[in-house]
Amino acid sequence: MFNAKVYITLKKSIADPQGNAMKEALLAMKYDGVKDVRMGKLIEIKLENKNAAEAEKRVRDMCETLLANTVIEDYTYDILEVGP
Amino acid sequence: MKFGVVVFPxxxxxxxxxxxxRDVLDQDTEYIWHMTKHLGFYDCIVLPGGFSYGSYLRGGAIARFSPVMDRVVEFAQSGKPVIGISNGFQVLTEAGLLPGAFLRNNSMKFVCENVYIRTENASTPFTKLCGEGQVLKIPIAHGDGNYYVDDRTLKDMEQNNQVVFRYCDAEGEATAESNPNGSLQNIAGICNREGNVVGMMPHPERCMEEILGNRDGTVIFKSVINYLKGGAVND
Known part of the structure; x- marks a missing residue:
């Protein structure tokens, strides 16, 4: 059994209105020194696979087909084996 | 002549x-449930607006994998006319039938209002009764309508005349003030390279009757009816 954590972020070149709203709120709350806020998504997946290589291949496929839209988003992932 | 309106949850x-x-333009029209695996005979397919699958993950991201979408892709590839409106436009980009993607509106607001759009390409099946440069007043209603595409694809799209509508003011000027959501180059609607697949964020189906104060949307559907009656795209 594997636990995958997939992190999806907007590409650096793309403005993030939600991150910007949070940045403005934090500054309004006097959290001085906040220079930039970017918001992304964390997706946790439990999956049964024979081995780590196969699990990684499947997670990458999931990212490419559904989880991320690579026109606007980048993705990274961590995969952890959590027992049989 | 038969229209199909796809229904996603x-x-x-x-x-x-x-x-x-059906009621305003008197056309044979059917709903197509998204689980449909075998498409009946249709001349034109409409992907309507809304929040398919709650717009979870991204607008249109999950709907694009509904069983009916394989048939819609085949239908589009056969050259028949397909239009995606608002969330339907998002589904078409997610499905790869149209280029680009959508971001949150740069205003951070859900925008629901009438906007003006200028017809940039009057040769698609859905715009052939528009004049080139004709300004239409059509309502938008979306929170994620901020169209984005990378520079290289945009250049390619402009060379192929794939920008169909741009947000503009009442005089037809595509100004920054008339851009309601931050879309790149004021883009409000596009088509594929062949021109038979059109996506637009404004809702022509919401302005079809005098009682609603605006009939500008009729030109979109009348165009495709005219096209299906035998007018060629580039006549």
């Missing part, structure tokens, strides 16, 4: 599209 402009085509 969470579509909420399907009834408006059906009403526009």
């Amino acid at each position: 969470g579509s909420n402009c399907d009834i408006d599209c059906y009403h526009a085509l």
Whole structure:
């Protein structure tokens, strides 16, 4: 059994209105020194696979087909084996 | 001549599209449930607006994998006319039938209002009765309508005349003030390279009757009816 954590972020070149709203709120709350806020998504997946290589291949496929839209988003992932 | 309006769970402009085509324009129209694996005979398919699958993950991201979408892709590839409106436009980009993607509106607001759009390409099946440069007043209603595409693809699209509508002011000037959501180059609607697949964020089905104060949307559906009656795209 594997636990995958997939992190999806907007590409650096793309403005993030939600991150910007949070940045403005934090500054309004006097959290001085906040220079930039970017918001992304964390997706946790439990999956049964024979081995780590196969699990990684499947997670990458999931990212490419559904989880991320690579026109606007980048993705990274961590995969952890959590027992049989 | 038969129209099909695809219904995803969470579509909420399907009834408006059906009403526009069947009741206002007197066309044979059917709903197509998204689980349909075998498409009947249709001349034109409409992907309506709404929040398919709650717009979870991204607008249109999950709907794009509905069984019916394989048939819609085949239908589009056969050259027949397909239009995606609002969330339907998002589904078409997610499915790869149209280039680009959508971001949150740069205003951070859900925008629901009438906007003006200028016709940039009057040769698609859905715009052939528009004049080149004709300004239409059509309502938008979206929170994620901020169209984005990379520079290289945009250049390619402009060379192929794939920008169909741009947000503009009442005089037809595509100004920054008339851009309601931050879309790149004021883009409000596009088509594929062949021109038979059109996506637009504004809702023509919401402005079809005098009682609603605006009939500018009729030109979109009348165009495709005219096209299906035998007018060629580039006549």
